Amino acid sequence: MQDGNGLDHLAGERAMAQFDLQAMKVYLAGGQREYEISTKMAQLVANDPVFSKEDRVRLARKDLYKNSLRKAGHAWKTILEKGLSEVEGLKLRHFVDEPTYTDLHWGMFIPAIKGQGTEEQQHKWLPLAYKMAIIGCYAQTELGHGSNVQGLETTATFDPTTDEFIMHSPTVTSTKWWPGGLGKASTHALVYARLITDKKDHGIHAFIAPIRSLEDHTPLPNVTVGDIGVKFGNGGYNTMDNGFLRFDHVRIPRENMLMRLATVTKDGKYVRSNKPRQLGYGAMVFVRQGIVIDASIYLSRAVTIAVRYSAVRRQFGNKDEPGELQVIQYRTQQSRLFPLLATAYAYRAVGFWMKSLYADVMKRLNDNDFSTLPEVHACTAGLKSITTSVTADGIEECRKLCGGHGFLCASGLPELYAAYVPACTYEGDNTILLLQVARFLLKTLSQVSKVRPVGTAAYLGNIKQLSTQNCKVSQGHDWLNTSVLLEAFEARSARQAAAVALRLAKGSGSEAEFQENTPELVESARAHCQLILVSKFIEQLQTGTPEGIRKQLEVLCYTYAFSQLIDNAGDFLATGYVTGNQIALAKEELKHMFDKIRPNAVALVDAFDHTDDYLGSALGRYDGDVYTHLYKGAFKESLNDTVVVDGYEEYLKPVLTQNLWAPHSKL
Numbered sequence: 001m002q003d004g005n006g007l008d009h010l011a012g013e014r015a016m017a018q019f020d021l022q023a024m025k026v027y028l029a030g031g032q033r034e035y036e037i038s039t040k041m042a043q044l045v046a047n048d049p050v051f052s053k054e055d056r057v058r059l060a061r062k063d064l065y066k067n068s069l070r071k072a073g074h075a076w077k078t079i080l081e082k083g084l085s086e087v088e089g090l091k092l093r094h095f096v097d098e099p100t101y102t103d104l105h106w107g108m109f110i111p112a113i114k115g116q117g118t119e120e121q122q123h124k125w126l127p128l129a130y131k132m133a134i135i136g137c138y139a140q141t142e143l144g145h146g147s148n149v150q151g152l153e154t155t156a157t158f159d160p161t162t163d164e165f166i167m168h169s170p171t172v173t174s175t176k177w178w179p180g181g182l183g184k185a186s187t188h189a190l191v192y193a194r195l196i197t198d199k200k201d202h203g204i205h206a207f208i209a210p211i212r213s214l215e216d217h218t219p220l221p222n223v224t225v226g227d228i229g230v231k232f233g234n235g236g237y238n239t240m241d242n243g244f245l246r247f248d249h250v251r252i253p254r255e256n257m258l259m260r261l262a263t264v265t266k267d268g269k270y271v272r273s274n275k276p277r278q279l280g281y282g283a284m285v286f287v288r289q290g291i292v293i294d295a296s297i298y299l300s301r302a303v304t305i306a307v308r309y310s311a312v313r314r315q316f317g318n319k320d321e322p323g324e325l326q327v328i329q330y331r332t333q334q335s336r337l338f339p340l341l342a343t344a345y346a347y348r349a350v351g352f353w354m355k356s357l358y359a360d361v362m363k364r365l366n367d368n369d370f371s372t373l374p375e376v377h378a379c380t381a382g383l384k385s386i387t388t389s390v391t392a393d394g395i396e397e398c399r400k401l402c403g404g405h406g407f408l409c410a411s412g413l414p415e416l417y418a419a420y421v422p423a424c425t426y427e428g429d430n431t432i433l434l435l436q437v438a439r440f441l442l443k444t445l446s447q448v449s450k451v452r453p454v455g456t457a458a459y460l461g462n463i464k465q466l467s468t469q470n471c472k473v474s475q476g477h478d479w480l481n482t483s484v485l486l487e488a489f490e491a492r493s494a495r496q497a498a499a500v501a502l503r504l505a506k507g508s509g510s511e512a513e514f515q516e517n518t519p520e521l522v523e524s525a526r527a528h529c530q531l532i533l534v535s536k537f538i539e540q541l542q543t544g545t546p547e548g549i550r551k552q553l554e555v556l557c558y559t560y561a562f563s564q565l566i567d568n569a570g571d572f573l574a575t576g577y578v579t580g581n582q583i584a585l586a587k588e589e590l591k592h593m594f595d596k597i598r599p600n601a602v603a604l605v606d607a608f609d610h611t612d613d614y615l616g617s618a619l620g621r622y623d624g625d626v627y628t629h630l631y632k633g634a635f636k637e638s639l640n641d642t643v644v645v646d647g648y649e650e651y652l653k654p655v656l657t658q659n660l661w662a663p664h665s666k667l
């Protein structure tokens, strides 16, 4: 059997690297301490058989889910027994690499209580949640409404005679539908419902509703709850018990309404705090900011697989070189693969920045400073949208880049895609989120003469200059100036936003006109987000990047920016800021960047430091021994458990042995 020469090829690839690999690993991990924790947790998970991912795509749903419960329980036990810190626990969860109920418990239930609960409520619920004596989920979406949160139908009606809320699901469409962890695991749900006091509807508020017995886990009286069914793909998101939930006049104590933003008194009086109601969306902002770095991780996994495999795989050849060519040598392969590699790096850098942005807004909110909230909302919503869409498409592109073998589950790519693609929908449908960004841009532009825009919208303060001056690039290397590049992205975004704002301003201001212009609004939001991504990648590079990796990061940064410019050339040209010739010059520069990436490509994906266990891919193995492992893998296929397939006697043999012509055959 041919072993594909994989080992030799990747060793040769690694020898070509022109940067400090270790420094890059530390940079991508977010620092030396994070790097050490990451390495430790990756080993811990890889060496523990309970966390094995083997056969995940072959398990029936019930077994898959039970195994996922086993892993989550074991993870929790490991965290407690080893006394792991929060950062270590999160890393452990990361390497376990399975969506599960604990994600929603820690990722949304707890943050929502922290953000919306009073101090007293936090003291009551958080200790229980922290020791997992209760398991919580985030029950917002219903069968009838997900994006339109204000349209939710579940009611929480206050009964002053008993000092309780009556939780009720009045219609089929009011059934809670989708919450992760709700289906089978949760004991409590954070329910978003219409608050009604004295027949008055005060809109959507959050309530903690017990849903399962803490004694035997059975649903509480008048609660109907279960799993919504099998989802897209094998394995993937099917380890999660996304659930449904209905209440039939279920009573909960008044104190179970989270009352930081609004209160209902014992006698039924509704009192709003002076804090903005948008703080009720805080858990979503928290998760959205984290999704950007997650996008980088998922994309980097796919890219690692595709780059390593492209260096191992050989097809055709040319007269000038002996043997067949590695497919990574082909320009078309590079032009599809290297921008994705650069994108994974870009999202990592921007993800780091998002963390600081979020930390800053939290500090401000604690000091009752709400001034940056709209910008942070636009940023988190927009970048969540762009990065998840690009990553989902990027994983699929990596699958295609691996040819036929990419279609096998052994490549790791189909399951990666299935687990990732719902990120385009959950935590806000990506189009809905871009429309939020567009509304923010319109509002900012409408106030630009009075209020100087700040943060990521600051460039809109220069709208006049950006609308009148054109791009100065006359030779390819003119593009290798970050201010020239940034100005191009700023001008394109400012002009697109201004154009649609002007069109709307000329109209009657009706909702129908707004709707008519939503495609352009979405495009302008996308342009704004692409500008943020490019500018923050550049900014991150300019702030203390170690010498041994700076050059490579610059190459990746230009690769990212040029590919964005070229992929969106239509928009750039339509704004009139750049010419066709300038785009052509950027294309040439991009090819030069590919030449610089090529000798470093394998080392650049090694720097992501994904272990073989975590990647779970025969094509993306560190040693490049692809063919041996694909071949060995086939013997794990359950159809090969017997040499003669089950079903032969009943169904194959009769076909083979009847020896009759089909009645109407003309053969």
Ligand SMILES: CCCCCCCCCCCCCCCCCCCCCC(=O)SCCNC(=O)CCNC(=O)[C@H](O)C(C)(C)COP(=O)(O)OP(=O)(O)OC[C@H]1O[C@@H](n2cnc3c(N)ncnc32)[C@H](O)[C@@H]1OP(=O)(O)O
Binding pocket: 071, 072, 075, 076, 089, 090, 093, 096, 100, 102, 103, 104, 106, 107, 108, 138, 140, 141, 146, 147, 148, 149, 150, 180, 278, 279, 281, 282, 284, 285, 287, 290, 373, 374, 377, 425, 426, 427, 428, 429, 432, 436, 439, 443
């Ligand atoms: C192993 C064990 C080990 C243990 C170890 C530990 C393991 C731990 C593991 C931990 C891992 C963690 C990972 C988590 C994973 C999670 C997975 C994901 C799950 C997915 C969850 C979900 O899927 S959960 C549902 C999300 N469902 C949406 O996402 C609905 C979208 N729909 C909207 O989001 C709104 O509905 C929409 C459109 C804005 C209209 O809102 P609306 O109706 O109120 O109307 P408007 O548009 O008028 O907005 C009114 C004004 O609010 C402003 N504004 C709007 N939103 C704002 C906001 N967020 N912040 C600030 N401001 C905001 C806006 O800008 C306006 O401002 P202005 O008035 O100034 O213009």
Ligand SMILES: Cc1cc2nc3c(=O)[nH]c(=O)nc-3n(C[C@H](O)[C@H](O)[C@H](O)COP(=O)(O)OP(=O)(O)OC[C@H]3O[C@@H](n4cnc5c(N)ncnc54)[C@H](O)[C@@H]3O)c2cc1C
Binding pocket: 104, 138, 139, 140, 141, 144, 145, 146, 147, 148, 177, 178, 179, 180, 237, 242, 422, 425, 426, 427, 428, 429, 430, 431, 432, 435, 518
């Ligand atoms: C795997 C997964 C996990 C989830 N986990 C949770 C959870 O834990 N808790 C929870 O509460 N929810 C959860 N959800 C639900 C999720 O948050 C919603 O599905 C999401 O917010 C989208 O809402 P929707 O389903 O109502 O889509 P819809 O809004 O019905 O979208 C359908 C289509 O209509 C378009 N559309 C809708 N409104 C407009 C508009 N105004 N303008 C233009 N286009 C529009 C959308 O762009 C989309 O193309 C989960 C969903 C998934 C898939």
